[in-house]
Amino acid sequence: MNSHATSECSEAYIALGANLGDREVNLMEALERLDEVPGIRVERVSNLYETDPVGYVDQPMFLNMAAALSTSLSPHELLAEMQRIEKELGRVRHIHWGPRTVDLDLLWMEGRRLDTPDLILPHPRMQERAFVLRPLADIVFESEPSGLYHVVKTALENLEGKEGIQLWKTSNWRSVSALSES
Numbered sequence: 001m002n003s004h005a006t007s008e009c010s011e012a013y014i015a016l017g018a019n020l021g022d023r024e025v026n027l028m029e030a031l032e033r034l035d036e037v038p039g040i041r042v043e044r045v046s047n048l049y050e051t052d053p054v055g056y057v058d059q060p061m062f063l064n065m066a067a068a069l070s071t072s073l074s075p076h077e078l079l080a081e082m083q084r085i086e087k088e089l090g091r092v093r094h095i096h097w098g099p100r101t102v103d104l105d106l107l108w109m110e111g112r113r114l115d116t117p118d119l120i121l122p123h124p125r126m127q128e129r130a131f132v133l134r135p136l137a138d139i140v141f142e143s144e145p146s147g148l149y150h151v152v153k154t155a156l157e158n159l160e161g162k163e164g165i166q167l168w169k170t171s172n173w174r175s176v177s178a179l180s181e182s
Ligand SMILES: Nc1ncnc2c1ncn2[C@@H]1O[C@H](COP(=O)(O)OP(=O)(O)OP(=O)(O)O)[C@@H](O)[C@H]1O
Pocket: 079, 096, 097, 098, 103, 104, 105, 106, 107, 117, 118, 119, 120, 121, 122, 123, 124, 125
C-alpha cells in the first residue's frame, strides 16, 4: 500500500508510447511502476491507439496512450522517475526518434511554463502530434482548470495529419492505489 503524499498535489499529464517488444505490457508496466512511486498516483488513462510512426518512419507501429497523474513531486522529480522507469524497462537510445520499448513524455503540469535544458513545459511538440492529442482528448475535460481542454481541442481541430491513428483497445485502468484501498 503506497502512502501517497497528498500535500501540494499537482495534476500532471503524460504521454506514453512503445513500439518494441510487447508494447501493451510495456505501457501497463510503466503505469504500474509510476503508480508505485511515493507521491505519484495514476488517476486516469486514455484508450490505447495504434499509430503510424512520425518523424523517423522506418520503424514498427507505435501503441500510444496518455495518463493523468496527481503528484506531490516537482516537475524535475517527476521527469526523473519517468526516465528511471524508461531505463528499467530497457529503453536503449540508438536513433533519435527511433524504436523504443517505452517512451514517457511529460506534457503538461497545471499550465506551468518551464524552459530548462532537460525539461520544457508544456511539451514543445505536443500540439503538433495527433498521437499525443487524440489519447489526451480521452482524459481532459472542460472542467479542467488549467485550460488544457481548450489547448487540446483547438490543436486537434487545426491538425491536418489526423490519419494514422486507430483505436486499438479501450482502457480499463483503475488506479492501483484505488484498488488497493477498496
Ligand atoms: N516535457 C518533456 N518530457 C520529457 N522529456 C523532456 C521534456 N522536455 C525536455 N525533455 C528532454 O528531452 C530529452 C530527450 O527525450 P527523448 O529521447 O525521450 O525524446 P523523444 O521522446 O524521443 O522525442 P520527443 O521529445 O520529440 O518526444 C530527455 O533527456 C529530457 O531531458
